[in-house]
Amino acid sequence: MLCYPDRRSALRAGAAAAAGVLTAACGTDARTPPGPPAEAASAKPAPVRAAAAPRRFPGQPVEIAHGPRDRPRVALTFHGNGDPSIARAVLAEAERAGARVTVLAIGSWLDAHPDMARRILDGGHELGNHTQRHLAINDMPEAEAYAEITGCAQRLKRLTGSIGTWFRPSQTQYATPLVKELARRAGYPHVLSYDVDSLDFTSPGAAAVIRTVTGTIHGGSVVSLHFGYADTVDAMPPLLEELARRKLRAVTTTELLTS
């Protein structure tokens, strides 16, 4: 499943990119209504937490789509873009349930909302690179694709001291061999794919998001979700409840792959 909802949106994204406009999200849907008010993370003093550097996981393929199947853990991974109040609401729901997530941030989003990098790390979550502009990276010439990876990496480094723990290619579930090589060159031994696509970016309603995820998730799964969509916020509490009922712990991707 590609990282955009349909051909129409993909074309819209392409047109926006061609016009030099930053696209909104995987779904490139600018109609997302404002989310609930940001949760009060501001009241607590900000602990200094350094982002982890990427590392190699021996025994894992270059492109990781899931973790060990024999352990009751899953990783919820988010495309980091869109209205920061929605992002904060998703993070707050995760934290309320004791879940840790992985956020793959778009560089242009970090430019617009640099405080989100700290917010994500302070919640105990992982932060990674989802390219600078979220274009169709598999189709780009080498130099441009590399610049998309390093552009976001530089921003993460400046904001957090690390290029981010993970790299996920934009507008695709799987990277081409070239993109994998460029990611390696930029400092990421692995690229992070997923095996469960929530399709939340199509705004199908929270119930559908929950159904899609709970219908396919199992131990070791890496789930693709998105900031920027109200359905995702609404889906989080019941989804996390259902995971708890199945005794599946939502952990960071590093935890998923670490015994």
Ligand SMILES: [Zn+2]
């Ligand atoms: Zn994306």
